[in-house]
Amino acid sequence: MALKLEPLEQFVIKPIVPLHIGKFDVSFTNSALLMTIAVLVVSAIVVIGTRREALVPGRIQSLGELAYEFVGNMIDETVGAEGQRYFPFIFTLFMFILFGNLLGLIPFGYSFTGQIIVTFAMAAVVFIGVTLIGIWRHGWHFLSFFVPHGVPFVLLVLLVPIELLSYLIRPFTLSIRLFANMLAGHTMLAIFGGFAASIGVLGLLPLGLDILIFFLELLVAVLQAYVFAILTCLYLNDAIHLH
Amino acid sequence: MEPESAKMIGAGIACIALVGAGIGIGNVFAALINALARNPAAQVTPFAFLGFALAEATGLFGLAIAFLILFVS
Helix, strand or coil, X not given: CCCCCCHHXXXXXXXXXXXXXXXXXXXXXXHHHHHHHHHHHHHHHHHHHCCCCCCCCCHXXXXXXXXXXXXXXXXXXXXXXXXXXXXXXXXXXXXXXXXHHHHHCCCCCCCHHXXXXXXXXXXXXXXXXXXXXXXXXXXXXXXXXXXXXXXXXXXXXXXXXXXXXXXXXXXXXXXXXXXXXXXXXXXXXXXXXXXXXXXXXXXXXXXXXXXXXXXXXXXXXXXHHHHHHHHHHHHHHHHHHCC | CCHHHHHHHHHHHHCCHHXXXXXXXXXXXXXXXXXXXXXCCCCCHHHHHHHHHHHHHHHHHHHHHHHHHHHCC
Protein backbone atom coordinates (compact mmCIF):
# COMPACT_ATOMS: atom_id res chain seq x y z
CA MET A 1 0.00 0.00 0.00
CA ALA A 2 1.68 3.14 -1.19
CA LEU A 3 1.11 6.10 1.09
CA LYS A 4 1.87 9.42 -0.49
CA LEU A 5 1.97 12.22 2.04
CA GLU A 6 2.68 15.83 1.29
CA PRO A 7 1.31 17.58 4.35
CA LEU A 8 3.39 20.71 3.86
CA GLU A 9 1.84 21.33 0.44
CA GLN A 10 -0.84 23.48 2.09
CA PHE A 11 1.74 26.09 3.07
CA VAL A 12 2.93 26.75 -0.48
CA ILE A 13 2.47 30.38 -1.51
CA LYS A 14 0.81 30.60 -4.91
CA PRO A 15 0.60 33.84 -6.85
CA ILE A 16 -2.94 34.78 -7.88
CA VAL A 17 -2.16 38.02 -9.72
CA PRO A 18 1.49 37.89 -10.88
CA LEU A 19 3.15 41.28 -10.59
CA HIS A 20 6.83 42.24 -10.85
CA ILE A 21 8.29 45.64 -10.08
CA GLY A 22 11.94 45.73 -11.12
CA LYS A 23 13.63 42.75 -9.53
CA PHE A 24 10.99 42.35 -6.83
CA ASP A 25 8.18 39.84 -6.97
CA VAL A 26 5.16 41.65 -5.51
CA SER A 27 2.49 39.26 -6.79
CA PHE A 28 -0.86 39.17 -5.04
CA THR A 29 -0.67 35.69 -3.45
CA ASN A 30 -3.08 33.42 -1.58
CA SER A 31 -1.36 34.57 1.62
CA ALA A 32 -2.08 38.22 0.77
CA LEU A 33 -5.67 37.32 -0.15
CA LEU A 34 -6.28 35.70 3.25
CA MET A 35 -4.72 38.69 5.03
CA THR A 36 -7.03 41.01 3.10
CA ILE A 37 -10.04 38.87 4.04
CA ALA A 38 -8.96 38.87 7.71
CA VAL A 39 -8.66 42.66 7.72
CA LEU A 40 -12.05 43.03 6.00
CA VAL A 41 -13.78 40.66 8.45
CA VAL A 42 -12.32 42.42 11.51
CA SER A 43 -13.19 45.85 10.07
CA ALA A 44 -16.71 44.67 9.26
CA ILE A 45 -17.28 43.42 12.81
CA VAL A 46 -16.06 46.66 14.34
CA VAL A 47 -17.70 49.05 11.85
CA ILE A 48 -21.07 47.28 11.62
CA GLY A 49 -20.99 46.60 15.36
CA THR A 50 -20.65 50.28 16.25
CA ARG A 51 -22.97 51.69 13.58
CA ARG A 52 -26.25 51.52 15.50
CA GLU A 53 -24.95 51.55 19.08
CA ALA A 54 -28.12 49.96 20.40
CA LEU A 55 -28.63 49.75 24.15
CA VAL A 56 -29.50 46.08 23.75
CA PRO A 57 -26.76 44.86 21.40
CA GLY A 58 -27.45 42.63 18.42
CA ARG A 59 -25.24 39.72 17.41
CA ILE A 60 -22.44 41.57 15.65
CA GLN A 61 -22.45 44.40 18.19
CA SER A 62 -22.14 41.85 21.02
CA LEU A 63 -19.18 40.26 19.25
CA GLY A 64 -17.49 43.63 18.85
CA GLU A 65 -18.16 44.62 22.46
CA LEU A 66 -16.95 41.23 23.70
CA ALA A 67 -13.64 41.55 21.85
CA TYR A 68 -13.24 45.19 22.91
CA GLU A 69 -13.83 44.48 26.59
CA PHE A 70 -11.66 41.35 26.50
CA VAL A 71 -8.64 43.25 25.18
CA GLY A 72 -9.39 46.26 27.40
CA ASN A 73 -9.47 44.11 30.55
CA MET A 74 -6.33 42.29 29.46
CA ILE A 75 -4.41 45.57 29.18
CA ASP A 76 -5.84 46.81 32.49
CA GLU A 77 -4.75 43.69 34.35
CA THR A 78 -1.24 43.49 32.92
CA VAL A 79 -0.13 47.07 32.20
CA GLY A 80 -2.60 49.23 34.09
CA ALA A 81 -4.21 52.51 33.11
CA GLU A 82 -1.10 53.78 31.30
CA GLY A 83 -1.40 50.93 28.82
CA GLN A 84 -4.77 52.08 27.49
CA ARG A 85 -3.14 54.50 25.03
CA TYR A 86 -1.67 51.45 23.26
CA PHE A 87 -5.07 49.76 23.12
CA PRO A 88 -5.62 50.26 19.34
CA PHE A 89 -2.36 48.50 18.48
CA ILE A 90 -2.94 45.49 20.73
CA PHE A 91 -6.59 45.19 19.68
CA THR A 92 -5.58 45.20 16.00
CA LEU A 93 -2.83 42.66 16.61
CA PHE A 94 -5.13 40.34 18.57
CA MET A 95 -8.00 40.45 16.07
CA PHE A 96 -5.70 40.07 13.04
CA ILE A 97 -3.98 36.98 14.47
CA LEU A 98 -7.26 35.53 15.77
CA PHE A 99 -8.98 35.76 12.41
CA GLY A 100 -5.84 34.66 10.59
CA ASN A 101 -5.81 31.50 12.70
CA LEU A 102 -9.55 30.88 12.42
CA LEU A 103 -9.72 31.50 8.65
CA GLY A 104 -6.79 29.12 8.25
CA LEU A 105 -8.89 26.33 9.79
CA ILE A 106 -11.48 26.48 7.01
CA PRO A 107 -10.87 23.41 4.79
CA PHE A 108 -8.86 24.19 1.64
CA GLY A 109 -8.10 27.55 3.16
CA TYR A 110 -4.71 28.97 3.86
CA SER A 111 -3.14 29.91 7.17
CA PHE A 112 -0.89 32.93 6.81
CA THR A 113 0.09 32.72 10.49
CA GLY A 114 1.82 29.46 9.53
CA GLN A 115 4.44 31.50 7.67
CA ILE A 116 7.47 32.39 9.80
CA ILE A 117 8.01 35.67 7.93
CA VAL A 118 4.50 36.92 8.80
CA THR A 119 4.76 36.12 12.50
CA PHE A 120 8.35 37.35 12.67
CA ALA A 121 7.41 40.67 11.08
CA MET A 122 4.68 41.15 13.71
CA ALA A 123 7.01 40.11 16.57
CA ALA A 124 9.76 42.42 15.29
CA VAL A 125 7.35 45.37 15.18
CA VAL A 126 6.30 44.59 18.77
CA PHE A 127 9.92 44.24 19.93
CA ILE A 128 11.22 47.42 18.26
CA GLY A 129 8.14 49.41 19.28
CA VAL A 130 8.32 48.30 22.91
CA THR A 131 12.05 49.03 23.11
CA LEU A 132 11.52 52.52 21.65
CA ILE A 133 8.70 53.18 24.14
CA GLY A 134 11.03 52.15 26.98
CA ILE A 135 13.86 54.39 25.76
CA TRP A 136 11.46 57.28 25.11
CA ARG A 137 9.95 57.11 28.61
CA HIS A 138 13.10 56.45 30.64
CA GLY A 139 16.06 57.60 28.52
CA TRP A 140 19.36 56.06 29.64
CA HIS A 141 17.65 54.83 32.78
CA PHE A 142 16.06 52.15 30.57
CA LEU A 143 19.34 50.20 30.73
CA SER A 144 18.68 49.55 34.45
CA PHE A 145 16.11 47.04 33.18
CA PHE A 146 19.00 44.64 32.55
CA VAL A 147 20.39 44.99 36.09
CA PRO A 148 18.43 43.01 38.70
CA HIS A 149 17.97 44.68 42.11
CA GLY A 150 19.86 43.60 45.21
CA VAL A 151 22.35 41.32 43.53
CA PRO A 152 26.04 41.23 44.56
CA PHE A 153 28.40 42.83 42.05
CA VAL A 154 30.20 39.58 41.25
CA LEU A 155 26.97 37.93 40.12
CA LEU A 156 26.06 40.91 37.93
CA VAL A 157 28.88 39.98 35.56
CA LEU A 158 26.98 36.76 34.94
CA LEU A 159 23.41 38.04 35.21
CA VAL A 160 23.52 41.09 32.95
CA PRO A 161 24.46 39.11 29.80
CA ILE A 162 21.74 36.58 30.63
CA GLU A 163 19.14 39.33 31.05
CA LEU A 164 20.30 40.96 27.83
CA LEU A 165 20.12 37.66 25.95
CA SER A 166 16.68 36.81 27.30
CA TYR A 167 15.54 40.28 26.18
CA LEU A 168 16.99 40.00 22.69
CA ILE A 169 15.56 36.50 22.16
CA ARG A 170 11.98 37.72 22.70
CA PRO A 171 11.02 38.42 19.06
CA PHE A 172 12.22 34.95 18.09
CA THR A 173 10.32 33.05 20.77
CA LEU A 174 7.23 35.19 20.19
CA SER A 175 7.19 34.52 16.44
CA ILE A 176 8.27 30.87 16.51
CA ARG A 177 5.61 30.04 19.13
CA LEU A 178 2.76 31.14 16.87
CA PHE A 179 4.35 29.80 13.69
CA ALA A 180 5.20 26.37 15.14
CA ASN A 181 1.73 25.95 16.61
CA MET A 182 0.05 26.65 13.31
CA LEU A 183 2.55 24.59 11.30
CA ALA A 184 2.38 21.56 13.60
CA GLY A 185 -1.40 21.70 13.92
CA HIS A 186 -2.15 21.95 10.22
CA THR A 187 0.49 19.35 9.34
CA MET A 188 -1.00 16.95 11.88
CA LEU A 189 -4.48 17.47 10.42
CA ALA A 190 -3.13 16.83 6.91
CA ILE A 191 -1.24 13.68 7.95
CA PHE A 192 -4.27 12.10 9.62
CA GLY A 193 -6.39 13.20 6.66
CA GLY A 194 -3.94 11.39 4.39
CA PHE A 195 -4.25 8.22 6.51
CA ALA A 196 -8.03 8.43 6.40
CA ALA A 197 -8.05 8.77 2.62
CA SER A 198 -5.63 5.94 1.91
CA ILE A 199 -6.66 2.95 4.06
CA GLY A 200 -10.31 2.42 3.12
CA VAL A 201 -12.92 1.51 5.75
CA LEU A 202 -10.35 1.55 8.56
CA GLY A 203 -9.87 5.20 7.63
CA LEU A 204 -12.86 6.11 9.81
CA LEU A 205 -10.56 5.80 12.84
CA PRO A 206 -8.05 8.47 11.78
CA LEU A 207 -11.00 10.54 10.52
CA GLY A 208 -12.53 10.54 14.00
CA LEU A 209 -9.16 11.47 15.47
CA ASP A 210 -8.89 14.26 12.89
CA ILE A 211 -12.19 15.73 14.08
CA LEU A 212 -10.94 15.71 17.69
CA ILE A 213 -7.67 17.34 16.62
CA PHE A 214 -9.70 19.95 14.78
CA PHE A 215 -11.37 20.98 18.05
CA LEU A 216 -7.95 21.13 19.71
CA GLU A 217 -6.79 23.35 16.85
CA LEU A 218 -9.81 25.59 17.36
CA LEU A 219 -8.74 26.00 21.00
CA VAL A 220 -5.12 26.56 19.97
CA ALA A 221 -6.10 29.17 17.37
CA VAL A 222 -7.85 31.33 19.98
CA LEU A 223 -5.27 30.58 22.67
CA GLN A 224 -2.28 31.54 20.53
CA ALA A 225 -3.85 34.85 19.56
CA TYR A 226 -4.45 35.47 23.28
CA VAL A 227 -0.89 34.45 24.17
CA PHE A 228 0.60 36.72 21.50
CA ALA A 229 -1.48 39.66 22.72
CA ILE A 230 -0.85 39.09 26.43
CA LEU A 231 2.90 38.66 25.93
CA THR A 232 2.89 41.94 24.01
CA CYS A 233 1.14 43.48 27.04
CA LEU A 234 3.73 42.01 29.42
CA TYR A 235 6.62 43.35 27.31
CA LEU A 236 4.90 46.72 27.24
CA ASN A 237 4.55 46.57 31.02
CA ASP A 238 8.29 45.89 31.34
CA ALA A 239 9.08 48.88 29.14
CA ILE A 240 6.72 51.23 31.00
CA HIS A 241 7.38 50.19 34.59
CA LEU A 242 10.91 48.65 34.41
CA HIS A 243 10.40 45.60 36.69
CA MET B 1 23.72 4.59 6.38
CA GLU B 2 21.19 5.57 3.76
CA PRO B 3 20.35 9.31 3.89
CA GLU B 4 16.66 8.39 3.89
CA SER B 5 16.95 6.24 7.03
CA ALA B 6 19.06 8.91 8.71
CA LYS B 7 16.21 11.36 8.07
CA MET B 8 13.71 8.98 9.70
CA ILE B 9 15.93 8.49 12.75
CA GLY B 10 16.50 12.22 13.01
CA ALA B 11 12.77 12.93 12.90
CA GLY B 12 12.21 10.35 15.63
CA ILE B 13 14.88 11.91 17.82
CA ALA B 14 13.42 15.38 17.28
CA CYS B 15 10.10 14.14 18.67
CA ILE B 16 11.74 13.50 22.07
CA ALA B 17 11.13 17.21 22.68
CA LEU B 18 7.46 16.33 23.19
CA VAL B 19 8.34 14.49 26.43
CA GLY B 20 9.04 17.84 28.05
CA ALA B 21 5.84 19.35 26.72
CA GLY B 22 3.86 16.41 28.09
CA ILE B 23 5.39 16.75 31.54
CA GLY B 24 4.84 20.50 31.45
CA ILE B 25 1.17 20.33 30.41
CA GLY B 26 0.54 17.62 33.00
CA ASN B 27 2.10 19.82 35.67
CA VAL B 28 0.04 22.83 34.63
CA PHE B 29 -3.30 21.05 34.84
CA ALA B 30 -2.34 19.12 37.97
CA ALA B 31 -1.61 22.44 39.64
CA LEU B 32 -4.89 23.87 38.31
CA ILE B 33 -6.93 21.00 39.75
CA ASN B 34 -5.01 21.30 43.03
CA ALA B 35 -5.73 25.01 43.24
CA LEU B 36 -9.42 24.67 42.34
CA ALA B 37 -9.90 21.79 44.79
CA ARG B 38 -8.43 23.81 47.65
CA ASN B 39 -10.16 27.05 46.75
CA PRO B 40 -12.97 26.74 44.19
CA ALA B 41 -13.27 30.53 44.03
CA ALA B 42 -9.69 30.97 42.80
CA GLN B 43 -9.50 32.90 39.51
CA VAL B 44 -6.57 30.98 38.07
CA THR B 45 -7.98 29.27 34.97
CA PRO B 46 -6.80 31.94 32.46
CA PHE B 47 -3.27 31.64 33.83
CA ALA B 48 -3.46 27.87 33.54
CA PHE B 49 -4.35 28.14 29.86
CA LEU B 50 -1.56 30.65 29.34
CA GLY B 51 0.83 28.17 30.94
CA PHE B 52 -0.62 25.37 28.81
CA ALA B 53 0.02 27.34 25.63
CA LEU B 54 3.56 28.26 26.65
CA ALA B 55 4.41 24.67 27.63
CA GLU B 56 2.87 23.21 24.50
CA ALA B 57 4.79 25.58 22.24
CA THR B 58 8.18 24.31 23.44
CA GLY B 59 7.27 20.77 22.44
CA LEU B 60 5.91 21.91 19.10
CA PHE B 61 9.30 23.43 18.25
CA GLY B 62 10.63 19.88 18.23
CA LEU B 63 7.62 18.52 16.34
CA ALA B 64 7.98 21.24 13.70
CA ILE B 65 11.64 20.27 13.24
CA ALA B 66 10.59 16.63 12.80
CA PHE B 67 8.04 17.62 10.12
CA LEU B 68 10.61 19.78 8.36
CA ILE B 69 13.12 16.89 8.32
CA LEU B 70 10.53 14.44 7.02
CA PHE B 71 8.67 16.43 4.39
CA VAL B 72 10.92 19.24 3.17
CA SER B 73 13.21 17.98 0.46
